[in-house]
């Protein structure tokens with residue numbers, strides 16, 4: 249049956265119902281009471297025979313506080329693709345937190361859907377307000393509904409699995425369409441801005457395709473992320489909170505921040521950039537943690553610089569004594585977050601609320617960090633971001649110059665084996681400096697820079713060896729009593 253056919257059927261059924269009501273009134277007046285119950289039963293059978301459809305209504309707002317219904321939003325998202333293909337009258341709406349316009353079917357439009365062989369009709373309707381009144385809330389009469397109509401023989405399929413199916417599909421579309429956010433912790437909360445986090449849209453273009461690093465390692469990380477994303481049941485089975493810690497370490501400019509952005513884009517997660525020095529104490533840290541949603545990455549960049557957490561346990565006693573000496577005045581300054589507070593943040597009982605989270609620390613000096621902070625289980629995977637190798641260079645050349653191979657590649661490969669240069673340096677030299685700069689010129693600049701670096705490093709080696717050998721000569725001379 250076409251959607252139009254369905255509409256026509258309803259019109260006919262409407263007039264049939266009116267006729268039935270009319271006959272019913274006559275029966276009520278003319279027939280004795282004992283006949284009425286028989287007639288009533290047959291009339292119900294007749295109506296059910298003529299109209300074997302069931303309707304479920306999903307209103308837009310629910311509850312006393314007129315909250316937007318989750319089911320309505322899920323259906324709106326679920327119907328998007330079907331609406332744009334089948335509906336003739338569409339409505340384009342800007343929906344909160346969505347990165348693009350959402351196309352919905354216009355009022356009184358009808359869309360046919362199918363699920364496991366069952367035909368389903370979706371209609372969008374709106375209650376017209378009877379009275380005009382001013383209110384900050386939508387008029388109680390002026391509410392939209394989605395109506396779901398299906399044949400009663402499909403009752404089980406619809407109620408048992410179709411409703412769950414649309415909720416899941418709708419939520420998945422919402423996650424895909426939402427504008428992801430980059431949050432930073434708010435050092436000042438006041439009565440007009442009480443949230444612990446501020447946010448901006450997350451629009452970093454980094455991806456695993458553009459990341460220059462060992463391809464094997466890259467693939468390993470991607471596989472691990474996929475496993476994590478699909479790991480809800482696995483984490484439940486092993487009785488662990490659904491989160492994973494990554495430690496990214498390596499010299500400046502090797503792509504640690506770019507890796508975080510690539511991970512966020514790949515996972516479609518929000519990023520919470522936690523600046524520890526702005527957090528007053530451990531209890532504020534806990535409050536921040538509670539406000540973090542699931543499907544997110546919590547990042548603490550340069551963890552070795554954030555707080556004096558490095559080898560803190562060793563220093564603990566010494567520090568305590570110093571604190572007493574300096575008095576309370578001194579303690580009031582800066583952050584009072586302790587190592588144990590941070591450890592609790594990562595894997596304490598509170599850290600499991602929310603679920604589906606990655607925690608990433610970055611550092612330039614892994615060796616400076618306290619063992620407890622980075623042990624497996626807290627920072628499950630340690631990823632070294634290192635100097636640019638030939639494979640990484642090829643990715644950068646493709647990104648920046650769209651070149652797969654060039655005559656100078658052999659030379660560059662050899663140079664990259666001999667010297668240490670960061671991907672950031674390589675990228676900078678491959679970037680055309682003016683409109684129309686030739687690929688050859690960019691490669692020549694890079695080769696020149698690499699050769700210069702090689703020469704500098706040779707000179708440094710020679711100098712160091714010289715000092716060393718002079719030193720040895722001096723020592724030998726001392727031993728022999730020549731000096």
Ligand SMILES: Nc1ncnc2c1ncn2[C@@H]1O[C@H](COP(=O)(O)OP(=O)(O)OP(=O)(O)O)[C@@H](O)[C@H]1O
Pocket residue numbers: 458459460461498499500501502503504505506507612633670671672673675
């Ligand atoms: N591995 C890489 N792949 C692609 N681009 C890179 C890579 N490493 C660095 N870059 C380029 O260099 C710039 C700086 O890199 P990034 O900020 O990721 O380095 P970092 O390791 O976080 O440095 P820092 O330790 O100073 O924070 C990036 O904007 C990016 O363009």
Ligand SMILES: [Mg+2]
Pocket residue numbers: 504505506549610
């Ligand atoms: Mg960085």
